[in-house]
Amino acid sequence: MNAADLAPSYELVVIGGGPAGLAAAALAAKAGVQTVLFDENPGVGGQIYRGIATTPVRNRAVLGEDYWAGAVLASDGEASGATIVTGATVWSLDPNRLVGVSIAGQARLIQAKRVIIATGSMERPFPIAGWTLPGVMTAGAAQTALKAQGLVPTGRTILAGCGPLLWLLAAQLLRAGTKLEAVLDTTPRVNWLKAAMHLPDFLLSPYWSKGLALMREVKARVPVIGVSRLSALGKDRLAEVVFATGAGERRMKVDLLLLHQGVVPNVNLAMAAGVPHRWNARQLCFEPVVDADFATSIPGIAVAG
Structure with a gap:
């Protein structure tokens, strides 16, 4: 029209x-x-x-x-x-x-x-050091490419952030044949503790079983690492991701970093x-x-x- x-x-x-x-x-x-x-x-x-x-x-x-x-x-x-x-x-x-x-x-x-x-x-903006480097994009953009064009990432791919979309996209990419190096979960530990009081009511919701199934599907095939700090490094484009865990700082070589921090x-x-x-x-x-x-x-x- x-x-x-x-x-x-x-x-x-x-x-x-x-x-x-x-x-x-x-x-x-x-x-x-x-x-x-x-x-x-x-x-x-x-x-x-x-x-x-x-x-x-x-x-x-x-x-x-x-x-x-x-x-x-x-x-x-x-x-x-x-x-x-x-x-x-x-x-x-x-x-x-x-x-x-x-x-x-x-x-x-x-x-x-x-x-x-x-x-x-x-999507909520998720600014980290190096987030403007080529090779860093949002999880939503990757899902749009999958749904609209049937495109999936190639090379070493890491998802980082928190929220349901992160787990859903990880599962969808795995089903489509993408190999994921890791999922870096930025959910603060204190949030899990605060959410515990709502667990009885949540168990009555149909969403808990869907969420649990997604998390199990992803965790069975991909390392899931809890992180507290995250940055992307590279000269002309993304080369590696640096993050902090309870055991100290770690680095991983990566070609594509998909960020998500909720909507x-x-x-x-x-x-x-x-x-x-x-x-x-x-x-x-x-x-x-x-x-x-x-x-x-x-x-x-x-x-x-």
Whole structure:
């Protein structure tokens, strides 16, 4: 679709084609609401289901069944009657719900009666010494390459950081045939102790068994090392990783270092629209202030996902 093909106004504009945005757009369109969804990527799916309709990965076990479940959500969105526009960059949203969008270099201003911001999350920056060297990249970038292009790392590869995505990517890369030299876990020991009090409740959740299975899968094939300091060394590109363990400092030769330190809400557009935000001391990030129905204090603007 070209920018010129868009209507001048819509009852609902959904920004972001991930799980939350797709579900919202499909539900609204099925209810008869004139709906358009914009996503800057070539296809819908967001970060979780990236490339769900076009991925060249054919072995379903590589990405896992949770990933392939996104195909139902994507097809439901396409069949809902909502106008879904990919390759569309939303560059402006004001408190009056005037949406600025660019498609193939053409810009349009669209008036919306209601807006749902569903821009999802982004990886938390993980600055370490040497993180700008060629050969150092984020775990999310590596997962994007796997899902969208079917690309896997070659050479000596190390994952470092913490959080579920680190373990998921390690498992996916191993299933795809990548040899990992190590997983360097930066989780502070005190965090495990603090989490112990929540263990009884967590055991009632279905997520604990999935997480445990991932960790066992990775630990069976890759050394997992707890580290407290981490740096990347090299002259023109990454050559080795230096890290501290309880037994002292260690060095490992490496060609590719994938960093991950969790994710945080992508609040850029919500902040630009004037949505109030607050600091989440537990997650160490800013988050939009919403009510129980995900509505913000700005009339007609909600945040989901």
